Amino acid sequence: MIEAVLNLLPDTLKSIMNRVPRSILHQIEEIRIRENRPLEIVYSGTYHFISNQGQMLNSAKGAYQPNHQDILKFLNIVTNHSMYTIEEELKRGYITVKGGHRIGLSGRTVLEHGFVKQIRDVSSFNIRIAREVIGAGEQVLPSIMDVQRKSIYHTLIISPPQLGKTTLLRDLSRMISYGLWNNQVSWKGLKVGIVDERSEIAACYKGVPYFDVGPRTDVLDSCPKAEGMMMLIRSMSPEVMIVDEIGRDEDVKAIHEAVHAGIRVITTSHALNMEDIKNRPILKQLCNEGIFSRYVVLSRRQGIGTIEEILDEKGNRMMQKSVDKVRG
Numbered sequence: 001m002i003e004a005v006l007n008l009l010p011d012t013l014k015s016i017m018n019r020v021p022r023s024i025l026h027q028i029e030e031i032r033i034r035e036n037r038p039l040e041i042v043y044s045g046t047y048h049f050i051s052n053q054g055q056m057l058n059s060a061k062g063a064y065q066p067n068h069q070d071i072l073k074f075l076n077i078v079t080n081h082s083m084y085t086i087e088e089e090l091k092r093g094y095i096t097v098k099g100g101h102r103i104g105l106s107g108r109t110v111l112e113h114g115f116v117k118q119i120r121d122v123s124s125f126n127i128r129i130a131r132e133v134i135g136a137g138e139q140v141l142p143s144i145m146d147v148q149r150k151s152i153y154h155t156l157i158i159s160p161p162q163l164g165k166t167t168l169l170r171d172l173s174r175m176i177s178y179g180l181w182n183n184q185v186s187w188k189g190l191k192v193g194i195v196d197e198r199s200e201i202a203a204c205y206k207g208v209p210y211f212d213v214g215p216r217t218d219v220l221d222s223c224p225k226a227e228g229m230m231m232l233i234r235s236m237s238p239e240v241m242i243v244d245e246i247g248r249d250e251d252v253k254a255i256h257e258a259v260h261a262g263i264r265v266i267t268t269s270h271a272l273n274m275e276d277i278k279n280r281p282i283l284k285q286l287c288n289e290g291i292f293s294r295y296v297v298l299s300r301r302q303g304i305g306t307i308e309e310i311l312d313e314k315g316n317r318m319m320q321k322s323v324d325k326v327r328g
Contacts (some may be wrong), residue, residue, distance in 0.1 A: 001131055002026055004099050008127075010073035013039070016064055019054025029162060029304075034124040035071045038063035045300055075122055078103055090118045096222070099210055100130035100203025128162070130200055132211045136164070136305070137171035142182055143310045143318050144172075144266075144294045150187045152176060152240060154259065154291055157268040158277060159298035164305030165268040166200050166244055168298070170211055172266060173201070173242050177214020192217040193238030193263075195228030201244055226250035233261050240264045252282055259291060273297055273308075274315065294318075 002025050006014050016039065017031070030042040038049040038060040048056035049063035057063050078095050079086055089095050093116075094104045104126035110117045144155045157165050174180075179189030196202050196219055203210035204221035213219065218236045220228040225243045227250075232238055241258050243251075246267050258265050269283055274295060277283045286292060290313055299308040310318045 002028060005101055005127060005129060008077055010070055012070055016050060016052060016054055028129055031127040033066050035068060036065050038065055087118055091116055096199035098205045100200050102128045102198060102200060130203060133167050133171060136167050137175050139307055140296055141172060141175055152264050153293035154264055155266045155294040155296060156292045157296045158271045160272055161270055163298045163300055165298060169242055169244060169268060170201050170213060173213040173217055176240055177216045189216050190239040192240045192242060193232035193236050194219045195223055195225050195243045196221050197223060197225050226254040229254035229258055233258060238263055243267045247282060252286060
């Protein structure tokens with residue numbers, strides 16, 4: 001997985017990164033490239049600057065500083081030498097590349113009618129490494145199974161950024177689609193629909209999922225969540241709908257439509273815990289309406305993707321302070 005990312009880098013940066021110990025390379029969560037500022041990696045919840053020789057440094061002193069040519073070459077590689085063809089992605093501030101890896105960009109924005117039209121003079125990148133973790137959902141799935149209806153409960157997965165929400169979503173899709181119910185029941189797999197707005201869940205390439213999201217799963221790639229949910233309801237008749245990072249009014253409306261159509265929903269939100277959820281008006285609304293019957297809270301307490309607790313619709317703990325992780 002990391003090799004595919006390194007192959008995107010210009011030769012100078014690729015050579016430096018290839019000198020980083022392999023044991024570290026395969027744990028990298030982010031590579032941050034900033035013009036005339038130190039090259040940086042994030043792994044296992046820590047960050048280090050990188051020297052010309054691939055050494056990890058705690059201080060910026062002695063770190064390699066990507067120059068303008070490094071930035072320009074990398075931009076040309078990830079845009080295939082055409083900023084115009086990815087204009088819509090640039091409005092959102094990121095590009096998703098093959099394998100589901102997301103490259104955030106920052107620089108000078110160009111506005112049109114008060115909205116961001118594009119980013120010019122790009123000066124920094126954040127490469128977020130996507131990883132498939134088979135089995136990440138094994139500790140969660142039993143708690144969200146609705147045995148009486150031979151389905152799953154409406155579920156909200158909660159954590160701050162980069163703690164394994166998307167990884168967990170991906171594996172739950174795989175298990176539900178295959179019907180891997182941990183030998184507890186004999187149901188077959190369910191039809192799953194994924195709205196993958198950022199191309200991170202399924203990592204589609206030309207519409208085909210790169211990650212294993214299951215044999216009975218249909219994916220709408222690079223599609224806005226609310227619109228995609230409505231499209232799947234009308235066209236693909238999913239039994240389970242999976243979407244990432246809800247938080248807008250239109251997302252809530254689409255979730256209501258799915259629920260009223262008898263479709264089970266699994267989704268995520270950025271938050272520290274249930275108290276944070278209750279302080280966000282849109283999510284508080286869904287909670288007060290009793291839409292979700294299960295809440296899965298992730299943390300970094302025992303490493304990235306620790307299953308902190310699983311709550312039922314009344315806030316009662318079904319699982320607490322587990323050391324299981326959904327992401328290595």
